Amino acid sequence: MTAILTVDDSASIRAAIKIALTGEGYNVSEASHGAEGLDKASAGGFDLIVTDLNMPVMDGLTMIRELRRRPAGAGVPILFLTTESDGEVKAQAKAAGATGWLTKPFDPDQLVRVVQKVLAK
Numbered sequence: 001m002t003a004i005l006t007v008d009d010s011a012s013i014r015a016a017i018k019i020a021l022t023g024e025g026y027n028v029s030e031a032s033h034g035a036e037g038l039d040k041a042s043a044g045g046f047d048l049i050v051t052d053l054n055m056p057v058m059d060g061l062t063m064i065r066e067l068r069r070r071p072a073g074a075g076v077p078i079l080f081l082t083t084e085s086d087g088e089v090k091a092q093a094k095a096a097g098a099t100g101w102l103t104k105p106f107d108p109d110q111l112v113r114v115v116q117k118v119l120a121k
Contacts, residue, residue, distance in 0.1 A: 002047045009032055024112050029046070036057070038063050043072065077118045
């Protein structure tokens with residue numbers, strides 16, 4: 001089963017992501033901030049990571065930069081799901097190794113389509 005890690009400080013957003021993706025047969029794990037996400041992702045076993053940008057403890061951009069330096073995170077696709085839409089921040093995320101970008105509020109069907117597309121590559 002395809003394993004996805006969702007990293008977001010909002011429990012309701014994590015729940016919405018989990019509902020959308022488990023409904024399509026994905027196994028979804030959760031982390032509430034970037035440091036927790038980094039720890040879980042570093043252990044390996046995830047096929048995709050969906051993360052917020054603005055979180056306490058460690059933001060999503062820092063998490064991606066750290067994760068890309070580790071063997072477990074080198075090739076894992078990472079999608080940002082955030083309220084942030086600034087072009088400069090998107091460019092920083094891409095440079096850090098982000099695979100894609102979705103904005104909140106999100107359409108669960110669109111999230112599923114993007115996840116399927118990214119995992120098909």
